[in-house]
Structures are given as C-alpha cells and as structure tokens.
Amino acid sequence: MYTVEFQKRGLPHIHLLVWLAEEDKLRTTADIDAVISAELPNPEIDPLGYDAVVKYMLHGPCGGANANAPCMKDKCSKHFPKDFNSATTFDKSGCAIYRRRDSGIQVQKGSAILDNRHVVPYNRNLLVRLQAHVNVEVCHKGKLIKYLFKYVTKGPDRSLVIAENPATQATDPPTQDARRKDEIQQFIDCRTLSSYEAIWRLNEYPIHVREPAVVRLGVHLDGQQKVPYRKQSSIDRVLRDPNAGKTHLTEWFALNCRDPEARSLTYAQIPNKYTWLPDCKEWTPRKRGFGIGRVAYVPPGSGDVFFLRMLLTKVRGSLSYRHMRTVNGEICQDFEKACDRLGLLSDSSEWVKVLTEVSASSMPRVIRTTFVSMLMFCEIPNPLALYDSAWRSMGDDYAYSICTTLPTGNNSPTDERIQNWVLRQLQQLLGSHSSTLNDFGLPITTDDADSDDGANPLINNHLDFDMNSQSILSSTMLESLNTDQLHVYSAIINSIHNKSGQPFFLYGHSGTGKTFLYNAITARLRSMSKIGVLVASSGIAATLLPKATTAHSRFKIPLTLDTTSTCPIKKGTHLAELIGEASLIIWDEAPMTHRLAFEAVDRRFCDIMNVPLRGSLYKPFGGKNVLFGGDFRQTLPVITEACREQTVDGSLTRSLLWNSFKLLKLSRNMRITNSVADEARFMHGYTFPEWVLALGDAKLKTTSFKPDTPSDWVQIPQIFLVDHGTHPIGSITEDIYDLFLQNYRQPQYLATRAIITPKNTTVTEINSYMLQQVPGITKTYYSSDSLQQSTETFASFEDCYPTEFLNTLTFNGVPDHELILKNYTPIMLLRNLNPGLGLCNGTRIMITSLGDNVIRGTIMGGSNDTDDVIITRIVLNIENSRWPFILKRRQFPVRLCYGMTINKSQGQTLDKVGIYLPDPVFSHGQLYVGVSRVRSTNGLRILIDNPADIPGDYTRNIVFREAFTDILQA
Numbered sequence: 001m002y003t004v005e006f007q008k009r010g011l012p013h014i015h016l017l018v019w020l021a022e023e024d025k026l027r028t029t030a031d032i033d034a035v036i037s038a039e040l041p042n043p044e045i046d047p048l049g050y051d052a053v054v055k056y057m058l059h060g061p062c063g064g065a066n067a068n069a070p071c072m073k074d075k076c077s078k079h080f081p082k083d084f085n086s087a088t089t090f091d092k093s094g095c096a097i098y099r100r101r102d103s104g105i106q107v108q109k110g111s112a113i114l115d116n117r118h119v120v121p122y123n124r125n126l127l128v129r130l131q132a133h134v135n136v137e138v139c140h141k142g143k144l145i146k147y148l149f150k151y152v153t154k155g156p157d158r159s160l161v162i163a164e165n166p167a168t169q170a171t172d173p174p175t176q177d178a179r180r181k182d183e184i185q186q187f188i189d190c191r192t193l194s195s196y197e198a199i200w201r202l203n204e205y206p207i208h209v210r211e212p213a214v215v216r217l218g219v220h221l222d223g224q225q226k227v228p229y230r231k232q233s234s235i236d237r238v239l240r241d242p243n244a245g246k247t248h249l250t251e252w253f254a255l256n257c258r259d260p261e262a263r264s265l266t267y268a269q270i271p272n273k274y275t276w277l278p279d280c281k282e283w284t285p286r287k288r289g290f291g292i293g294r295v296a297y298v299p300p301g302s303g304d305v306f307f308l309r310m311l312l313t314k315v316r317g318s319l320s321y322r323h324m325r326t327v328n329g330e331i332c333q334d335f336e337k338a339c340d341r342l343g344l345l346s347d348s349s350e351w352v353k354v355l356t357e358v359s360a361s362s363m364p365r366v367i368r369t370t371f372v373s374m375l376m377f378c379e380i381p382n383p384l385a386l387y388d389s390a391w392r393s394m395g396d397d398y399a400y401s402i403c404t405t406l407p408t409g410n411n412s413p414t415d416e417r418i419q420n421w422v423l424r425q426l427q428q429l430l431g432s433h434s435s436t437l438n439d440f441g442l443p444i445t446t447d448d449a450d451s452d453d454g455a456n457p458l459i460n461n462h463l464d465f466d467m468n469s470q471s472i473l474s475s476t477m478l479e480s481l482n483t484d485q486l487h488v489y490s491a492i493i494n495s496i497h498n499k500s501g502q503p504f505f506l507y508g509h510s511g512t513g514k515t516f517l518y519n520a521i522t523a524r525l526r527s528m529s530k531i532g533v534l535v536a537s538s539g540i541a542a543t544l545l546p547k548a549t550t551a552h553s554r555f556k557i558p559l560t561l562d563t564t565s566t567c568p569i570k571k572g573t574h575l576a577e578l579i580g581e582a583s584l585i586i587w588d589e590a591p592m593t594h595r596l597a598f599e600a601v602d603r604r605f606c607d608i609m610n611v612p613l614r615g616s617l618y619k620p621f622g623g624k625n626v627l628f629g630g631d632f633r634q635t636l637p638v639i640t641e642a643c644r645e646q647t648v649d650g651s652l653t654r655s656l657l658w659n660s661f662k663l664l665k666l667s668r669n670m671r672i673t674n675s676v677a678d679e680a681r682f683m684h685g686y687t688f689p690e691w692v693l694a695l696g697d698a699k700l701k702t703t704s705f706k707p708d709t710p711s712d713w714v715q716i717p718q719i720f721l722v723d724h725g726t727h728p729i730g731s732i733t734e735d736i737y738d739l740f741l742q743n744y745r746q747p748q749y750l751a752t753r754a755i756i757t758p759k760n761t762t763v764t765e766i767n768s769y770m771l772q773q774v775p776g777i778t779k780t781y782y783s784s785d786s787l788q789q790s791t792e793t794f795a796s797f798e799d800c801y802p803t804e805f806l807n808t809l810t811f812n813g814v815p816d817h818e819l820i821l822k823n824y825t826p827i828m829l830l831r832n833l834n835p836g837l838g839l840c841n842g843t844r845i846m847i848t849s850l851g852d853n854v855i856r857g858t859i860m861g862g863s864n865d866t867d868d869v870i871i872t873r874i875v876l877n878i879e880n881s882r883w884p885f886i887l888k889r890r891q892f893p894v895r896l897c898y899g900m901t902i903n904k905s906q907g908q909t910l911d912k913v914g915i916y917l918p919d920p921v922f923s924h925g926q927l928y929v930g931v932s933r934v935r936s937t938n939g940l941r942i943l944i945d946n947p948a949d950i951p952g953d954y955t956r957n958i959v960f961r962e963a964f965t966d967i968l969q970a
C-alpha cells in the first residue's frame with residue numbers, strides 16, 4: 001500500500017493503491033466491493049458517506065457545456081462517465097471495472113445531474129476520516145505492479161513559486177530575463193531528490209547492475225567473417241596469425257569437435273556453460289556463474305546467412321558448416337534448404353509435398369479428405385494450383401471403377417468427367433465444414449449428369465444413414481434403457497411428434513447414461529428419416545456422438561461474446577436450411593459453454609425461424625425442439641482470469657433462457673459397475689458411487705489447514721492413494737501404465753487409461769517422462785513461426801520479436817514449437833479438423849508412422865474407433881492478450897497424451913485413471929471430473945504431493961454450489 005499526498009485545485013488529494021492479491025491467486029469480487037466502491041451511498045442510510053463522496057469523489061461534469069474541463073481532450077481522458085455495471089469484473093489486462101448499479105441516486109452539480117457513472121472509486125471509511133480526495137485502486141495482477149512503481153518513482157509533487165512585484169515586472173524586463181536564465185539555480189532545482197532516493201544514494205546502493213552477463217554471438221557464412229587488425233599491422237602478419245580468423249562461431253564448431261559435452265547445446269546456449277577467452281579466442285568450460293548468449297540479428301533479406309542464423313537457434317553440436325546443412329543424413333545444397341527440410345519455413349511448396357506424400361501410400365478417398373482439410377486449415381495461397389496438381393490422384397478410384405464397369409474399348413473416362421466427379425466429392429466434403437468450392441476459387445462442376453443440383457450437402461449428410469440398421473439399433477438401445485432414461489426418451493420423442501418446441505435440459509451426474517440416451521434418441525430419429533443435429537460444447541464430447549461437431553463450429557458462435565451477439569448464419573444458406581429442417585437439436589456438455597453463447601444461438605434461431613425476439617409470439621430457440629444436457633458438477637465455462645462470481649455468472653443457469661427449460665433428470669450411475677468393492681461402504685458409510693456424488697455436491701466433510709486459507713480440503717480414502725516414492729511421476733505412471741513395454745503399441749491399452757492432472761505444465765512433465773520409456777528413435781517437428789502481417793504495427797514488431805523468441809512462446813491448446821514424437825505414442829488433437837471423421841479437439845490418436853510432412857495414426861476410443869487418419873501441419877493464428885501481435889504458427893495440431901489435463905478428460909470413460917496432484921485442483925468440479933472417469937474403484941489411483949505441513953491424504957475439492965443449487969432443489 002502506498003500513498004502520495006498533494007494538493008490539487010484546492011482539495012487535498014491522496015493516491016492509494018491497494019495490493020489485494022498476488023498474481024493468479026484470485027480474491028472474490030465481494031472482497032473488492034467490501035473495500036472499494038464506485039457508487040453514491042444512499043443519503044438516508046449513510047449521510048456522512050454521501051456528503052464525502054459528493055464533495056470529494058465526483059468526477060466532472062465534463063464534456064458538453066464543460067468542454068474546457070481539465071480532463072477533456074477530444075473526450076474525457078479519464079473515460080467518465082463510465083458505464084453502469086451490475087457487478088465488479090476485470091478487463092483483459094486485469095484492471096478492475098467496478099460495480100456501478102443504476103440505483104437512481106443522483107446529485108446536482110452546477111447545472112449537471114451526476115450519478116454512479118461519475119463516481120471515482122473510493123474507500124468509504126478513509127474518505128470520511130480523511131475528508132480528502134482519496135484515490136483508491138485495486139491492484140490485482142502482477143501486470144499492474146507497474147502502477148506501484150510508477151507512483152513510487154514519480155517523486156513528491158513539487159512546485160516552484162515566485163512572488164514578484166507586478167510593478168517591477170513591468171518596468172524591469174531585463175531582471176526577469178536574467179532570472180529565467182539562472183542555470184545554476186535551475187540545476188539545483190532539478191537535483192532535488194525525494195527522501196527514499198536520497199537514502200538509496202547515501203547508502204551507495206548500485207543504481208544499475210547487469211546480471212547475468214550477455215554474450216553477443218556473431219553469425220557469418222564460411223570464410224566471410226570480419227578479421228579485425230590494427231592500422232599499423234602488416235597484412236602478412238595478419239595472415240600468418242592463427243587466431244586472426246577465429247570467431248565465436250568457428251570456435252563453436254571446434255569446441256564441438258573436441259568436447260562431447262558441448263554437443264548437447266545450441267550455439268546460443270554455449271555461454272551458459274562456457275566462457276570466451278578473448279586473448280586466445282577459445283571457448284573454455286565455465287568455473288562459476290552463468291551467461292546468456294544472444295545470436296546477432298540478421299534481417300530476413302540477407303540471403304543464406306539469415307537461414308544459417310535460423311539453424312543456429314535449433315541445431316546442437318554442429319561440427320562444421322557442412323554438418324549444419326545435413327538434415328536426416330542428407331547434405332542440403334544451402335542453409336535455406338536445410339531450414340525447409342526441418343520445417344522451419346512457411347513455404348507454400350509444403351502443401352504440394354504433403355499431397356505427394358499422402359498419394360504415395362493412401363487411397364484417393366484419403367487424399368481428398370486431406371486436401372479438404374488443408375483448404376480449411378492451412379491458408380493455402382493458391383488452392384486452384386494445388387487442385388490442378390492433385391485432381392488426378394484424387395480421382396483414381398473413380399477412373400478405375402469406370403474402367404472396370406464399362407465395356408472394353410470405351411473404358412477411359414475423359415479428364416473432364418473425372419474432374420467433375422472429384423469436384424462433387426470435394427463439394428460434399430466441404431459441405432460438412434459449411435463451405436463450398438466457390439469459397440476457395442475452385443471450379444464448379446460442369447457435368448450435370450450425376451449431380452444433385454440444388455441439394456443441400458449438409459442435409460444430405462444428416463440423412464445419409466441406412467434406415468434399417470438405425471431401426472435395429474434404436475430397438476436394441478430402447479430395450480436396454482433404464483426407467484429414468486425411458487421417461488426422458490418418451491418425453492423427447494413425444495415433443496418431436498407434437499412439434500411442441502419445448503427446450504429441455506437433461507440433468508444427470510457423471511455416468512448416468514446421458515450420452516447413451518442421446519444415441520438412442522438419434523437412432524430413433526434416423527430410423528424415421530428425421531434430422532437430428534448433434535453438437536457438444538467440447539470436441540471430445542462431440543466424438544462420442546454420431547456425426548456431431550462442436551456447437552461453436554456448427555452454429556458459428558463468435559469467439560468474443562456480449563449480450564447482443566448473434567451467430568453469423570445467413571438465412572437461405574445450407575446451414576440455415578439444416579437448422580430449419582432439424583426435428584431435434586441435441587447439445588451435450590452444455591454447462592461448459594458460456595450463457596451468452598446460448599443467447600446468441602437463441603437470437604439467430606428466432607431469426608431463421610421468423611419468430612420475434614420479444615412479446616407473446618417469442619419462442620425460445622425459434623420454437624425448435626432442443627435438448628441440452630450436462631452435469632453442473634463438472635467444469636463450468638472457462639473464462640480467462642475470472643473469479644468465482646464471474647464463472648458462476650457465465651453459467652447457463654444464470655441465463656434468462658434457463659426459466660424456459662423443462663428439467664429432466666437421470667440419477668442411476670451406469671458407468672460404475674456394481675462390484676463388491678464398489679458396494680462396500682468404504683468411507684464414512686458411502687459406497688463408491690455415493691462418494692463420487694457427495695464429492696461433486698460438496699457434501700463430504702471439509703477442513704482447512706492454515707488460517708485464512710480455503711476450508712475445502714477433503715480426505716481421500718486410502719484405497720485410492722499411490723505412494724509418491726522418490727519420483728512421483730515414475731510412481732503414478734508405473735501404476736497406471738503397468739506392463740507398459742508389453743503393451744505400448746496397443747491402441748486399446750492406451751485408449752483405456754490416462755494420467756490426469758490440473759495443470760498443463762505437469763502434463764508436459766508426464767509426457768516427457770513417458771516418451772523416454774517408449775522404445776525407438778524420436779522425430780522432432782519444428783513449427784514455422786511468424787507474425788501475422790495484417791497486424792497494424794507488423795513492421796515495427798517484426799524487429800522487436802525475432803523468430804527464436806516467437807519459438808519460445810507456449811499457449812494453452814496450441815502445439816509447441818518443438819514437437820518430439822515416437823512411433824506408437826498417443827497424441828491428442830488440439831483442433832476440430834474433421835468432426836465427421838472423429839478428428840476433434842481432444843481426439844486421441846496412436847501414431848503409426850511419422851512422415852516428413854504428415855503424421856499417420858489410429859483413432860483411439862470414441863465412435864470412430866481405430867480409423868486410420870492423416871494429420872498435416874496447419875496454420876494457427878494465436879491472439880493472446882499478453883502480446884501485442886497475432887502469432888502465426890504452422891505446426892501439427894497435436895500434443896502427446898499419456899497425461900492430459902482434467903478438463904480435457906471430461907466426457908471420457910476410462911478403465912484406469914491416475915489423478916496426479918502435485919498441486920491441488922484450482923477450479924470448480926475438477927476433482928469430481930477426475931474421480932468420475934472410471935467404472936470401478938479398482939480403476940482409480942490418486943497421487944497427492946502436499947507440502948510437509950498438510951497431511952498426504954487430503955486435497956482440495958472446489959465446488960461452486962451456487963451454480964446449480966436450483967437444480968439440486970428441483
């Protein structure tokens with residue numbers, strides 16, 4: 001806390017900064033509201049507070065008739081009047097947006113009427129006690145610490161006041177000029193130090209230090225280094241000097257030749273472990289300390305030296321220039337080619353190479369899906385040229401089938417016919433992404449003979465089922481439904497028959513068979529040739545439903561939402577027609593999605609269905625039959641840097657739409673098998689299913705271990721606990737991946753187990769450890785990183801953020817720059833590439849081959865089990881509030897997945913789950929999601945690594961009960 005006192009316009013002013021929490025350890029907004037307010041107190045209840053706020057804390061009036069107010073530039077530089085705001089929230093940078101309710105309390109100042117929008121944030125007690133303008137701000141994030149230093153280093157306010165006789169001033173201008181030029185006095189004035197700065201200097205503390213040392217490392221092509229020599233040196237002597245041509249770079253090669261330990265380091269890492277001896281020009285092992293290497297900047301237009309520099313940031317232990325150009329045993333012609341082979345360049349020739357590699361060993365169907373996937377995700381600069389290079393291999397199966405069916409002599413289809421056929425196939429595949437050939441400038445088919453002119457590919461795709469097999473499936477599933485499921489099933493089917501347009505919410509805790517029921521209802525719809533559109537909030541949940549996709553991609557829900565957002569689905573498009581024709585829309589894992597997304601979909605559906613948004617004719621979701629489902633005990637919407645209230649406020653139960661839902665419930669856990677161990681009342685009289693539920697409802701006994709810390713620690717039964725031994729990751733992986741070396745190539749073995757943990761950093765540690773256990777050689781794929789050129793300040797950023805810096809950036813849900821993989825390792829997809837093929841964000845795949853430009857694998861789990869799939873690099877545009885640019889990363893959208901975050905595991909049923917808790921969970925429902933992934937007590941193992949002062953069988957269980965209290969009581 002820090003104060004600066006000074007006078008401003010006759011009022012005492014105090015700046016007070018309240019440091020409430022360390023970065024990322026959120027306090028609730030209720031804590032802030034208790035300390036800081038930005039509202040006028042009620043004069044009847046708190047006259048003292050009201051008077052003080054009116055006197056000291058009202059901004060303005062400014063603008064309009066007060067256009068000359070000191071704060072006015074074009075508009076108020078302090079952004080007053082602020083907006084009304086029902087609750088305190090934070091903006092992206094962590095600055096507080098205080099609560100300013102539209103309370104109706106106003107005050108007249110001059111001719112202006114001011115209200116809560118004009119109040120400067122204050123602390124009521126300080127204000128009343130100090131009777132001064134007391135500026136109070138909550139400083140909530142590490143990022144805002146700059147304000148603390150800003151005020152500390154601002155120094156005390158100081159004014160130079162000169163009293164002079166106006167008469168002298170008028171008659172003696174030379175005296176005034178002389179005073180103005182009193183440079184000595186001016187120097188003394190500006191040397192005035194604040195007390196803390198004076199103390200710092202009196203104690204002779206250092207003003208600046210440089211620690212650790214930074215070594216600037218030069219880059220040059222072979223024989224093109226600068227050789228410094230003195231003016232008076234003879235050229236012969238310079239040429240004879242063996243050290244003259246030695247540079248950091250040439251001596252790095254020499255060091256690698258003689259010292260095997262240096263070979264594990266890149267050029268830039270050498271100063272960490274070696275020091276440069278300038279006299280003998282040699283790298284020698286460091287005896288103490290630490291240094292940082294910075295490779296000198298080379299502009300992109302400098303030719304091969306630019307690519308040499310790029311390699312120097314990646315390659316370890318190079319012995320020579322020639323060695324640097326060698327990639328996978330092949331000596332490349334120049335450094336540019338070597339960079340290209342390593343995947344460091346964003347060269348459009350990569351896409352041609354991908355299709356050539358796929359064509360060499362895959363069926364035309366696979367080439368076509370790969371081509372469409374590249375159109376959708378790779379920002380291909382010239383799709384037509386790529387199509388021209390590949391249409392023949394994409395149509396080989398058609399040409400072959402014609403050859404074998406037509407009579408001899410008439411058996412080669414024309415190029416035009418093959419192309420028409422290929423284009424129709426591509427059109428169909430693009431249709432499932434809601435795109436058309438036209439979107440990519442590809443030719444429209446010219447052959448109408450077999451075309452389905454006017455047909456809607458999206459509707460076709462949703463009706464593309466064998467009614468008989470769906471009918472059999474429907475009957476089989478219907479027979480196995482339990483009583484609760486049957487009740488829900490009948491309610492939904494009746495609603496479809498009656499076209500009631502009733503939105504339902506299917507609530508059931510984890511494992512009660514919601515997904516099973518959606519499948520049963522969908523089979524019934526399809527057996528009647530009706531359309532059911534299936535979506536889920538997460539990619540992984542979508543893979544568990546037939547032909548489902550994520551709600552965001554199906555309904556084009558905008559990434560940034562507000563209370564007026566709507567989905568950009570135009571009337572008359574294929575997608576709008578599909579929505580219009582659908583008999584039922586199912587949305588699984590709905591509690592994970594922000595309420596604003598449902599409201600945006602509601603608005604658009606009303607528009608498509610020509611239903612007014614207000615009044616008696618309004619029908620939620622335009623009168624469509626909609627079935628939402630999920631379990632509010634599981635994770636709620638993930639809102640960056642949100643506190644508890646914001647998360648709860650974003651939940652579906654807080655939407656006005658919620659009141660229109662009819663609530664349906666499932667209560668019998670169908671996932672947990674009724675084995676003897678599970679039935680046993682192993683913990684405080686609970687069976688396993690009861691214990692899981694009590695955990696989710698926060699009904700287990702809780703405790704706190706330190707004063708002022710949350711009291712949500714629960715005891716975990718001993719039967720689940722794994723001893724952490726000397727290497728916790730080793731212990732839990734050994735337990736979950738037992739008999740690993742016998743089974744590591746089996747997709748079924750990998751699909752049924754996982755280690756889950758709250759944080760991504762721990763996931764990376766688990767995966768690196770497991771990768772070392774897998775036999776075989778590793779293959780490294782580097783991403784090509786650049787800044788998006790459309791960024792306004794692209795040119796200036798390009799110099800500030802060199803490529804090797806961009807390579808170090810990591811983001812949640814984005815593949816890393818360096819991807820180290822082996823055959824038979826499981827990877828998780830990080831993007832929704834092709835939901836129809838089961839390629840969703842969260843899909844797990846076992847790698848079967850690591851090509852130069854593609855990764856092949858087998859899908860594990862989900863409704864598309866064991867399909868062979870091909871993954872290419874895609875272009876990811878990453879916008880993150882921490883950085884002022886948009887990063888363009890070209891990389892395979894995958895990550896190893898022996899371990900995964902708890903959030904990613906939601907929706908999966910596994911045989912063996914290891915919950916690894918080096919730190920306790922940090923958000924609502926995470927522990928519940930973890931423990932409810934398994935079928936029996938035998939499958940659940942938990943390793944808790946608490947600090948010494950907390951018992952090893954306790955961990956935190958965070959539950960925001962207020963998000964679903966209504967449902968529990970219903």
Ligand SMILES: Nc1ncnc2c1ncn2[C@@H]1O[C@H](COP(=O)(O)OP(=O)(O)OP(=O)(O)O)[C@@H](O)[C@H]1O
Binds near residue numbers: 480513517670907
């Ligand atoms: N009526 C049923 N007959 C046979 N098996 C069932 C039935 N209902 C559910 N199951 C099985 O129970 C397990 C859990 O069901 P499901 O995945 O549908 O639950 P869920 O409610 O969707 O779970 P979660 O919320 O965790 O995703 C699955 O293996 C499923 O096949």
